[in-house]
Structure formats: structure tokens, C-alpha cells
Amino acid sequence: MKKYMLISIGLCSIFSAEAAVLTGELEFVKRPSFVGLVYAKGGKGPSVAELDQSNKVFDKKAVVIGKNGEITFKNSDEFQHNIFANDPNSGVKFDVGLMNHGQTTKVSADWSENTLTRIGCKIHPKMRSYIANVNSDAYQVLPFTKKQKVYPIKLDVGSHTEFVLQIPKYDPVELKLAKGQETSVDVMYKGKKRATLKLALN
Amino acid sequence: MDCNKWLLFSCALTLCSGAWAVDSPAYGNLATPDIDDIEYIDDEEPSEREVNLGKMLFFDNRLSKHQNQSCATCHNPELGFSDGLAKGIGSGGDILGRNAPHLYNLAWSSIFFWDGRAKSLEEQALGPIVSDVEMQMTPKEALQRLEKVAFYKKEFKEVYGALTFENIGRAIAAFEMTIISDDSAFDKYLAGQREAMSHSAIRGLKLFVGKARCVKCHDGANFTDDSFHNIGIEDNDDGRFAVDPNSKLKGAFKTPGLRNIIMSAPYMHDGSLASLEEVVEHYDKGAVNVKNVSPLIVPLNLNPQEKADLIAFMAALTDPVVITRPQLPN
Numbered sequence: 339m340k341k342y343m344l345i346s347i348g349l350c351s352i353f354s355a356e357a358a359v360l361t362g363e364l365e366f367v368k369r370p371s372f373v374g375l376v377y378a379k380g381g382k383g384p385s386v387a388e389l390d391q392s393n394k395v396f397d398k399k400a401v402v403i404g405k406n407g408e409i410t411f412k413n414s415d416e417f418q419h420n421i422f423a424n425d426p427n428s429g430v431k432f433d434v435g436l437m438n439h440g441q442t443t444k445v446s447a448d449w450s451e452n453t454l455t456r457i458g459c460k461i462h463p464k465m466r467s468y469i470a471n472v473n474s475d476a477y478q479v480l481p482f483t484k485k486q487k488v489y490p491i492k493l494d495v496g497s498h499t500e501f502v503l504q505i506p507k508y509d510p511v512e513l514k515l516a517k518g519q520e521t522s523v524d525v526m527y528k529g530k531k532r533a534t535l536k537l538a539l540n
Numbered sequence: 541m542d543c544n545k546w547l548l549f550s551c552a553l554t555l556c557s558g559a560w561a562v563d564s565p566a567y568g569n570l571a572t573p574d575i576d577d578i579e580y581i582d583d584e585e586p587s588e589r590e591v592n593l594g595k596m597l598f599f600d601n602r603l604s605k606h607q608n609q610s611c612a613t614c615h616n617p618e619l620g621f622s623d624g625l626a627k628g629i630g631s632g633g634d635i636l637g638r639n640a641p642h643l644y645n646l647a648w649s650s651i652f653f654w655d656g657r658a659k660s661l662e663e664q665a666l667g668p669i670v671s672d673v674e675m676q677m678t679p680k681e682a683l684q685r686l687e688k689v690a691f692y693k694k695e696f697k698e699v700y701g702a703l704t705f706e707n708i709g710r711a712i713a714a715f716e717m718t719i720i721s722d723d724s725a726f727d728k729y730l731a732g733q734r735e736a737m738s739h740s741a742i743r744g745l746k747l748f749v750g751k752a753r754c755v756k757c758h759d760g761a762n763f764t765d766d767s768f769h770n771i772g773i774e775d776n777d778d779g780r781f782a783v784d785p786n787s788k789l790k791g792a793f794k795t796p797g798l799r800n801i802i803m804s805a806p807y808m809h810d811g812s813l814a815s816l817e818e819v820v821e822h823y824d825k826g827a828v829n830v831k832n833v834s835p836l837i838v839p840l841n842l843n844p845q846e847k848a849d850l851i852a853f854m855a856a857l858t859d860p861v862v863i864t865r866p867q868l869p870n
Contacts, residue, residue: 369576369583393569394765417756420786436788460784463651464766484576528582 358517360476360493360501362537364525370482371532373399373468374505375454376491378498379512381475383407383451389467391415391437391459396467399481400454403447403471410444413437420460423469427507428453430469433460447471454504468506491537503535515539568749572727573761578647578717581662586714593695594715596866597708602685603669604631605676611668611712614640617863620803621719626811634673637777639811642804644861645762645797647717654793654809656768657783665712666705679705691869721799724859737856744853747846752823754850756836763798763857769834772827773808790832802855816854820847 364374383404390397390412403409411434413419421443422433428450434443449455451473459465470479476495495501503511509526520538524531580586586594597603598611614628615621621643628636638654646652652664668674669682677685683705686692696703700710726745728736737745748754757765768780770791780789793809807813813822824847826839842850 369580371583394759418788436786460786462765462767463656464760484574532583 358495358497358539360491360495360515360537360539362491362520362535364480364489364491364503364533364535366482366487366533367531369484370487370489371505371508372466373482374480374489374503375400375402375470375472375477376480376493376501376503377402377470377472377474377477378493378495379474379500379502380498381473383472383474383477386410388412391419391421391465394459394462394465396457396465398467398479400468400470400479402474402477402479403469405447405451405471405473407447407471408444409447409469410442411437412442413439415439418461419465421457422460423455423457425455425457428455428471430455452502452504454506456506470504472502495539499539501537505533508532511535513537567730567745568755569759569761570726570730570749570755570763571761572730573645573648573720573722575720577761579650580717581660581710581713586717587699589695590699590711590714591718592715592866593692593699594711594713595863596692596868597712598715599866600868602689603675603677603682603708605681606631609675611665612865614668614674615643617861617865620644620800620805621861622804624805626806628674630671630673631676632673636673638809639806641796642800643716643719644721644799645719647720648762649764649797650766651794655780655783656794661713661716662706662709665716666709669708682708689869719861719863721859721861724799725856726853727859729856738852740849740852741856742853743846744849744851744856747842747850748853751846752840752842752850753836753838754823757795758798763801764795766795768792768794769836770830770832771808772822772830772833772837773810773812774830775810775812777809779809787832792832792834798854799857800860802858803860816851817847820850 384402385404385407387401387403387407388410389401392414394415394417401409411421416439419437420435423430430449432445434445437443447469449471451471453471455469457467457469476493476498478491478493480489499516500514503525507527511523511525513521513523515521515537517539522534522536525533525535601607601610603610609631614623616623623640626639628640630636641654646661652658652661653667658664658667669677670679683703686703693703696707700707725736757767757769759765768789778790780792802816805815807819813819824840824842827833827837828839
């Protein structure tokens with residue numbers, strides 16, 4: 339019994355020595371964008387994800403999926419919808435066709451990893467969301483609103499030390515941090531500083 | 541206070557709250573437009589100089605082949621940014637295919653033209669200039685005309701770095717994004733001024749979100765879902781189907797926003813309905829047996845008072861945008 343206890347205490351201390359938390363904030367200079375994603379490089383990413391539609395909006399600003407994962411699109415709206423992607427930035431194209439109330443359809447994310455793909459509805463052009471296809475098990479979606487400039491980041495990242503911030507159309511930010519280190523970087527869009535990303539790994 | 545007084549007091553409170561509930565229907569997504577929700581190109585609000593440049597271009601006849609038309613010819617500020625005609629007239633005298641839509645609150649829009657063929661206001665602004673029946677220019681001709689004007693050459697260089705056809709669209713769009721109407725009687729009512737709308741308009745609002753089903757398409761702060769519907773106007777125009785060959789979109793057109801709608805008669809994509817009274821009659825009948833009509837369009841069985849109330853509500857969406865015509869450069 340004592341041996342088991344010792345082993346488990348030993349294992350716990352190994353994990354606590356390696357487990358790290360990424361904290362920080364993203365602060366926009368002016369108006370925030372639509373959505374962002376912070377993630378640690380490494381892992382597989384989720385194998386399934388779900389995105390619903392009601393009141394002519396998607397229920398999430400971004401869904402995260404791993405390579406070849408399956409996204410289920412639902413339509414809980416009283417209106418018909420037609421989800422599609424035709425995103426020149428990620429090169430992803432699909433069209434799920436017309437979906438009636440209560441209908442679901444599945445799409446396999448069989449395109450390049452580490453991409454953000456814009457999706458919309460052919461019938462309701464104001465609807466938009468993003469599919470983040472990432473090889474990561476530690477990620478945080480940042481749904482931005484126009485009235486909030488600062489967004490806190492807190493992410494259990496295990497032993498990972500390489501991190502990425504992706505915001506649609508913005509230059510992606512990639513950085514490496516050692517435990518105990520902190521950094522501050524400019525987030526750029528078309529050559530202009532749009533935000534400051536501050537991160538610390540502890 | 542004795543027991544009877546408490547009883548009276550609580551009865552009065554109950555009655556008051558009941559009356560308030562009657563006057564506070566669920567408005568769905570109807571709201572006052574929020575400037576913070578505008579999606580500017582590159583996420584940046586246009587500068588005042590850019591807007592002024594766009595305003596000059598918007599009113600400048602040099603952008604039409606015969607120098608007899610500007611954007612403001614079909615989108616006349618004094619006519620609700622429309623032209624009062626069923627179908628517009630081009631620079632060469634051709635009758636155009638569709639009614640000139642108004643331009644109110646396009647800053648919030650995500651798709652443009654009756655058939656949605658332009659994905660940005662910048663793209664839309666250039667369309668009529670190079671249309672072979674509207675202003676009948678080519679990009680090269682438009683640039684040659686403007687290059688002869690010292691003011692334009694200077695302004696384009698200083699605002700954008702160069703005079704290009706794309707930048708003409710950017711400037712006009714920058715001006716069009718300032719055509720904002722957000723202080724109607726309805727907005728005041730939403731802000732708590734209960735007396736801002738007449739009793740008839742308040743009843744019309746309840747019908748709008750309820751029995752009359754208007755909000756099924758005319759929803760959101762600008763009373764449009766930016767979507768496409770076949771509402772049963774019978775003509776040979778395929779509408780959205782010509783852009784997106786989905787059979788459900790045959791004869792479907794973009795839902796126009798309703799702010800200041802009372803100012804931009806006639807109505808519908810073909811301008812076939814002369815007044816809001818005719819529009820309400822059309823929807824009341826429900827376009828029964830019309831081919832490809834949207835399932836959202838059904839007979840409404842409105843009585844004459846309800847029809848009048850709906851129009852009173854649409855009139856309460858009025859907040860004119862006054863534009864002073866600019867002195868154009870030589």
C-alpha cells in the first residue's frame with residue numbers, strides 16, 4: 339500500500355513539475371476583430387465538433403477541430419440555411435446544401451491543418467463563423483465583441499512551449515516560451531499594429 | 541397602512557405592470573443600429589477627407605458617359621436616395637431593369653444589389669459606373685475624366701496614394717457609409733419615449749412582429765435579413781438565381797431595409813407597387829399560386845385597421861438624412 343502511495347505521489351510531482359499554465363491578455367488598439375484562437379502547438383485536436391444555427395446566427399464564432407475530425411452542423415432555426423465555405427485564405431471549399439429545421443449534416447475536416455476557414459450561409463449572408471483546424475489539445479477561442487478591447491488568456495498547456503495566436507486576416511503570431519518566461523508582441527494586420535499580445539508561462 | 545390600503549396598492553401595481561406588459565411586446569431582433577457593429581474595410585473608419593472625396597464623386601456627372609448622370613441621379617437624397625421611378629433611366633436613355641434601391645444604412649449590409657452580386661459596398665459603387673446601360677463608362681474612361689481634375693488627382697494621391705478605379709469605389713463607399721438613419725420615432729420609442737409613436741404605430745409594431753409576419757424577413761436593426769426571397773412579384777427576372785443557381789432562389793431578391801421606406805416609393809425590385817398601401821395589400825393576399833414563391837409568404841387576413849396600423853409603424857421608421865450637395869471641382 340505504502341509503495342502505491344509513494345508511486346502516486348511521485349507521479350503527481352512529475353506532472354506538477356511539467357504542467358504549465360499560459361496566462362496573459364490580448365489588447366486591441368482600436369476595434370477588435372471577430373474572433374481569435376490561442377493554442378499550444380502539439381497534439382491531435384478534437385475529433386468531433388458541433389455548430390448550430392438559430393435566429394439566423396451560428397451559435398459559436400469559431401469551432402475547433404483536428405485533422406480529419408468531423409464537424410456536425412445543426413439547424414435549430416425556423417429558417418432554412420445553407421452552410422458553405424469558399425475561403426481563398428485557407429483554400430477550403432464545401433457546400434452542404436439546403437438544411438431545413440431540425441436537420442443535421444456532417445463535414446470531414448480533411449484539409450490543411452493550422453488553418454482558419456470562414457464559413458457562411460448562402461441564404462443569410464450576414465451569418466459567419468470560422469472552423470479552426472489545428473493540431474492542438476490545448477486551445478482557447480476568443481470571441482471578440484466591438485465594445486471590449488482586452489481579452490484574458492488562461493490555458494493549461496501541459497509541457498508545450500510553442501504557442502500560436504490566429505485571428506482571421508491578421509498575421510499569425512507564433513512564439514516560444516520557457517517556463518517562467520513572459521513576453522509581449524505586436525499583432526499586425528496589413529503592416530499596422532492592431533493589438534498587443536502579452537503571455538507568460540508558469 | 542391598513543390591510544385594505546395594501547390590497548388597493550398591490551392591485552394598482554398589478555394593473556400598472558399589466559398595462560406595461562401590453563405596451564412592451566417582444567421585438568425580436570429589431571433595434572437601433574449600433575455604430576460599433578459596422579464592419580469597415582480593414583476595420584478602420586474612413587477619414588473625413590475620404591468621405592468628402594466620395595461625396596464629390598457621388599454627385600459628379602463626369603462619371604457617366606454623356607456627363608448627364610451621377611450616382612445621385614438614381615439615388616437622389618431628396619427622394620429618399622431613390623429616384624421616384626419604377627425603373628431608372630441610364631445615361632444613354634435606356635430604361636433599366638430594376639428599381640433603384642435606397643441607400644440608407646448600407647454600412648451594416650453584407651451583400652449588395654437586388655440580386656446580391658456585389659459582396660462589398662466598394663464593389664457595388666463601381667457597378668453602375670461601368671454598366672453598359674447605366675453610366676456606360678469603362679474604368680479607363682473614368683480615370684481619364686478624373687485625371688483632368690487637379691482636385692481629384694491631388695486628393696486621391698494624398699488619401700490613397702494613387703487614383704485608381706478601385707479607389708474611386710472606396711471613396712464613394714466611404715461616403716455612402718455615412719448615410720445613417722438611426723433616430724426615428726421607433727428608435728425614440730425603444731429608448732423609452734413611449735409617446736414617440738402613435739397608438740396606431742404601436743399596434744403596427746405588434747402586427748409587424750406578429751400576425752403580419754414582416755419580421756420573418758425584415759428583421760434586425762435595419763429591418764432586413766440581407767437575404768433573398770421570392771415574394772411573389774410576377775415578372776421574368778430570375779433575381780438571385782442568376783448569381784446563385786439554386787432553384788429555391790429563382791425570382792428571389794434581397795430584402796430591402798425599411799428605414800425611411802416611406803420616402804422611397806415606388807416599391808419592389810421592379811417598382812411595380814406605387815405605395816406602401818399597395819405593398820401591404822400584396823402581402824395580405826399572400827401571392828397564392830405564384831410559382832416559386834417563398835413559403836414565408838402566406839395570406840395574412842388583415843383588416844383595414846391593421847393595414848393602416850402597419851403603415852403607421854413603417855412611417856415611424858422615418859429619420860431623414862439631409863445631404864448638402866457639394867460644390868464640385870473644376
